[in-house]
Amino acid sequence: MDYALQQLVNGLTLGMIYGLIALGYTMVYGIIGMINFAHGDVFMIGAFVSLISFLLLGAGGITAVPIALVLVLAIAMCFTALYGFAVERIAYRPLRGSFRLAPLISAIGMSIFLQNFVQVSQGARVKPLEPVVRGGFVLHQEASFSVSISIMQIIIILTTLVVLAVFTLVVSRTPLGRAMRACEQDQRMAKLLGIDVDRTISLTFVLGAALAAVAGMMYLLYYGVIDFFIGFVAGVKAFTAAVLGGIGSLPGAVLGGLLIGLIETFWSAYFSVQYKDVAAFSILVLTLVFMPSGLLGRNDVEKV
Amino acid sequence: MFRRTLVAAAAAGALVAGSGLAQAQIRIATAGPMTGQYAAFGAQMRAGAEQAVADINAAGGVLGQQLVLEIGDDACDPRQAVSVANSLASRRVQFVAGHFCSGSSIPASKVYAEEGVLQISPASTNPRFTDEGGWNTFRVCGRDDQQGLIAGQFIAKSFPGQRVAILHDNSAYGKGLADEVKKNMNASGLQETMYQAYVAGERDYSALVSRLKQANIQVVYFGGYHTEAGLIVRQMREQAVNAVAIGADALVTNEYWQITGGAGEGTLMTFASDPRNRPTAAEVVAKFRAKNIDPEGYVLYTYAAIQIWADAVRKTGATNPQRVAATLKSGGPWQSVLGPITFDGKGDVTVPDYVFYVWRNGTYREM
Numbered sequence: 001m002d003y004a005l006q007q008l009v010n011g012l013t014l015g016m017i018y019g020l021i022a023l024g025y026t027m028v029y030g031i032i033g034m035i036n037f038a039h040g041d042v043f044m045i046g047a048f049v050s051l052i053s054f055l056l057l058g059a060g061g062i063t064a065v066p067i068a069l070v071l072v073l074a075i076a077m078c079f080t081a082l083y084g085f086a087v088e089r090i091a092y093r094p095l096r097g098s099f100r101l102a103p104l105i106s107a108i109g110m111s112i113f114l115q116n117f118v119q120v121s122q123g124a125r126v127k128p129l130e131p132v133v134r135g136g137f138v139l140h141q142e143a144s145f146s147v148s149i150s151i152m153q154i155i156i157i158l159t160t161l162v163v164l165a166v167f168t169l170v171v172s173r174t175p176l177g178r179a180m181r182a183c184e185q186d187q188r189m190a191k192l193l194g195i196d197v198d199r200t201i202s203l204t205f206v207l208g209a210a211l212a213a214v215a216g217m218m219y220l221l222y223y224g225v226i227d228f229f230i231g232f233v234a235g236v237k238a239f240t241a242a243v244l245g246g247i248g249s250l251p252g253a254v255l256g257g258l259l260i261g262l263i264e265t266f267w268s269a270y271f272s273v274q275y276k277d278v279a280a281f282s283i284l285v286l287t288l289v290f291m292p293s294g295l296l297g298r299n300d301v302e303k304v
Numbered sequence: 305m306f307r308r309t310l311v312a313a314a315a316a317g318a319l320v321a322g323s324g325l326a327q328a329q330i331r332i333a334t335a336g337p338m339t340g341q342y343a344a345f346g347a348q349m350r351a352g353a354e355q356a357v358a359d360i361n362a363a364g365g366v367l368g369q370q371l372v373l374e375i376g377d378d379a380c381d382p383r384q385a386v387s388v389a390n391s392l393a394s395r396r397v398q399f400v401a402g403h404f405c406s407g408s409s410i411p412a413s414k415v416y417a418e419e420g421v422l423q424i425s426p427a428s429t430n431p432r433f434t435d436e437g438g439w440n441t442f443r444v445c446g447r448d449d450q451q452g453l454i455a456g457q458f459i460a461k462s463f464p465g466q467r468v469a470i471l472h473d474n475s476a477y478g479k480g481l482a483d484e485v486k487k488n489m490n491a492s493g494l495q496e497t498m499y500q501a502y503v504a505g506e507r508d509y510s511a512l513v514s515r516l517k518q519a520n521i522q523v524v525y526f527g528g529y530h531t532e533a534g535l536i537v538r539q540m541r542e543q544a545v546n547a548v549a550i551g552a553d554a555l556v557t558n559e560y561w562q563i564t565g566g567a568g569e570g571t572l573m574t575f576a577s578d579p580r581n582r583p584t585a586a587e588v589v590a591k592f593r594a595k596n597i598d599p600e601g602y603v604l605y606t607y608a609a610i611q612i613w614a615d616a617v618r619k620t621g622a623t624n625p626q627r628v629a630a631t632l633k634s635g636g637p638w639q640s641v642l643g644p645i646t647f648d649g650k651g652d653v654t655v656p657d658y659v660f661y662v663w664r665n666g667t668y669r670e671m
Contacts, residue, residue, distance in 0.1 A: 268512060269514065273503070
């Protein structure tokens with residue numbers, strides 16, 4: 001029982017990380033119906049910027065953990081927001097009116113470009129960070145097995161829930177959110193009614209990229225090791241999570257992430273570690289067979 | 305008719321000119337993971353190869369010709385290794401000091417055998433490399449059956465009756481090594497409690513670690529590379545699993561300590577007795593230190609591979625790879641920075657020496 005509880009903690013944390021990255025995919029898809037494959041790499045850049053900022057702050061003598069965390073997060077969000085803005089301007093906006101596959105291909109190109117850019121400028125070796133947030137709690141103690149949760153795991157779970165709540169509010173309650181939903185339904189009509197569609201889409205990308213910075217920093221703090229390739233691996237999983245939960249739906253992204261994290265963890269815990277991906281993707285296939293738009297996705301009426 | 309002869313003559317002329325140019329220098333290569341997860345080892349190979357070529361050229365080259373070094377990047381991916389091997393062969397490389405990962409060396413060696421390229425691996429320890437290899441495969445490191453024998457017996461002897469987990473990453477190197485350790489440990493009278501494969505390239509091994517904790521594991525053996533082993537050890541300590549970590553020669557890089565931080569304290573690993581301390585290496589080690597390079601891990605092995613090849617070419621009096629291979633097998637012992645080396649009929653070194661190292665305070669030393 002204790003063992004299952006510990007695995008639940010592991011799975012929840014992993015799932016929340018997937019969910020946090022998946023939120024970025026789903027945000028952009030929800031507005032312009034395009035899969036931003038470069039999101040995983042913007043996440044990776046967020047992790048790198050966080051690492052560099054931590055080292056600079058450490059060298060500059062700012063070592064109080066809460067202040068350092070907030071500063072690093074702010075710096076990383078600014079940088080990735082710039083990247084998100086630039087990516088949209090360079091790779092997607094010029095192709096917005098063209099056929100559906102064009103922006104998809106340029107997104108994959110952008111992803112490869114960002115990966116190689118970081119590999120060349122930062123080197124291919126893994127980059128470590130000393131643990132910043134230490135400590136944890138023992139939830140239950142038995143003779144041979146103790147269930148523990150670290151402060152970092154709690155931070156990750158809370159952050160994801162807070163981010164989910166904030167972005168749900170932004171989309172449903174603010175003027176920007178209203179503009180986003182209008183663009184999603186009909187861009188031309190939105191434009192006719194005086195909404196600046198270009199600006200709305202730009203802002204969506206900037207918000208999505210800032211989200212990637214949050215995920216990147218959490219990832220760096222939790223695992224302590226990053227390299228230029230993390231965006232691809234984590235991106236594939238997070239994208240899967242977004243599809244499983246119903247792409248376009250914010251709570252769906254977190255739900256999908258949680259499911260994939262939990263399935264992977266519990267499969268590793270009770271069956272074979274090496275076949276955990278098979279288990280996760282089998283569930284994905286089964287779900288999509290019966291619910292083609294994902295768990296919380298809306299059924300799109302195909303417009304002709 | 306006349307025109308055709310002219311073209312043929314021109315083509316023949318071009319060929320002569322081409323081979324004339326090639327005569328002035330000999331192309332050799334080192335190939336390994338210059339990028340990707342295991343790039344730390346690629347950097348070691350590159351440093352060793354560049355120094356060896358510079359030293360040989362400064363001493364007048366080989367057979368009066370200068371060496372030119374090519375660098376091949378296989379990223380430890382077997383498919384990329386084959387295409388690197390083809391591209392090196394097409395550039396008329398005579399000899400390759402490489403590759404690093406056994407999973408790359410084995411498929412690449414088939415290409416080299418067909419194309420007439422000699423291969424001395426500084427690091428690939430999987431037995432299949434020379435067992436299945438053709439006329440062209442050599443290595444200056446030991447074999448996993450030797451390494452696994454030492455590790456398996458050591459575990460059985462030092463941790464009798466304890467609960468041992470053997471983990472591997474399903475690579476040619478990792479699984480081969482884990483199987484050898486399991487076999488030898490069982491033969492010495494200790495059964496493992498857990499034998500499990502993990503997925504390389506991931507970051508989250510918490511589920512596996514909880515499983516180790518549940519099974520009350522006291523000793524963990526890693527058949528795999530330093531990035532995954534480092535992460536698992538780090539996550540083990542976070543979950544208060546205090547099992548002894550034991551690895552092999554793929555942990556011989558300072559990057560292992562960078563990943564684990566203090567959690568790596570006390571990790572054991574098998575590697576040949578430190579080549580940096582051997583008297584034969586003193587002069588070369590001083591050269592590396594002067595350039596601010598620590599000749600750790602496989603730097604000196606790559607250096608030795610090129611050094612031995614150059615000696616064998618001098619002794620043969622030609623660069624023809626088949627003839628050099630025959631000389632290598634019959635003409636030892638070869639004097640190298642690693643000390644005298646003799647090859648057996650398969651291309652393995654005759655006296656490998658594996659010893660245990662322990663990580664303490666960010667450095668490793670012999671136990």
